[in-house]
Amino acid sequence: MRYSLRQLEVFVAIAHEQNLTRAADELAMSQSAASSALKDLENQFGLQLFDRIGKRLQLNEQGRLLRPKAEALLAQARDFERSLMQHAEAGPLNVGATLSIGNYLAVGLMAQYMARYPQARVTLDVGNTRQIADKVLNYELDVGLIEGEINHPDLDILPWRGDELAVFCHPQHPLALSGRRVSDDDLRAAQWILREAGSGTRQAFDRAMHGLLPDLTITLELQHTEAIKRAVEAGLGIGCLSTITLSDAFRRGSLIHLPVPGRDFSRQLYLIVHKQKYRSAGIDAWLTLCQENKA
Template identity: 40%
Template structure:
């Protein structure tokens, strides 16, 4: 018996769903047929791929090793089917895009609109998560491309520097540090309470890389799950924050936030485009990458 794409497809469904019964519903097979295909795959590979924990099937080390390879093969087969069905850049099928939070909220919609104008295709399958989760999804072939705002720590990915993003230290006009004409010393910033993103966020890592060499420590005033929450918390006077200019532009314009002049040097970070190094770029993916690069050239 040989390895088949059907077996890999069912393996991926079980890995995503956590049981053969749940996977069977997703792929419209009987539970017995799904279990039989998984058993066949484990027999072909002479290896168990899951640990049985109660009614749940959890990937073991063999399964985690197979997962990205199975996704790549199934993705490649689907790409061949679309290609020979006439699925060019203008066809309705979507890219799977992962974007970290700031990019997904503030930059990705304009790029998707540009893609629709150029290629006439709707790229609607976008996942918004923190940088670590997006990078993991790209490494496991769950998405075709990632747009991230922090360093990538996953192996096996092609990482392309993309946009440069300006970081600003902001606070509510009523904050004790927001005194007109006052330039804040580093000691002022060390004593301040900072509003921070969660661990794993590209913004959190970028802020740490930008500030810690100068301040050595950030005293947390709160930890929030996205930059929108942080900027509104800062506007409410709960602390100061270091955020992207694109995130705070609206509240700066309305006067709900002010930029704090500091003794820090100009702060910036780099956004990145990532995709699996072994991935074959379809015409649609290559076209989307070029639109992203076009956005970077416009910024420059």
């Protein structure tokens, strides 16, 4: 074999960091050793994988084509090594989840996964749909759990479970006290506190409010569901979030659900995996566990 796994590790690390020094640090190598490994790999096959732009190494077209294959080979090698050393069915897993899923569903899934595979370590990265998708595409995450709808040729996008948004307000808000149905005019007159653009929740809200969006008054855009709930509890406006995040507040009576007839707040949650990423035993076990927890 004319290449080594170490050379592939250096290639992938530099592709990720776009900097030789940081890649060497990540692999606990000297800069000269990392540089030699990359040069040997390129020289052995008479190709160049990066464009040199000052101190920055940027993948060229050849490098971009080969990176997914290198990532897959390294993932298989790590999986094989874990099987040799631990005789384990599933190993460490890097999971990404959007905020509602990460704060209210993913931790329970992690607990079940680690109960089934006590030797496995799971890390959780929380962000909005766009951020999680970008990290899956960049091989920083093994699998993503997202709320937003996306379309990318390099992603396997698997329907997971249904969800629904709810419009809500403070118990003393005029819309709660009136006891009447919420009309389009009420929605136009309200002060809204919403998730930021790029989040799955905002995407679903914008779709549900089709035809009204230009007339809505958006007072605040916040990145965290708890911050939105606190702002609504403080009487700053009304909000719209997943029912997953609101059930406890509705039960306590600290927030009130406002039914909005004629508006569809249903949505689909998804699992995403890079199409060219090697499906390790851990990834397959996680996907199976998620499908077992659809409700």
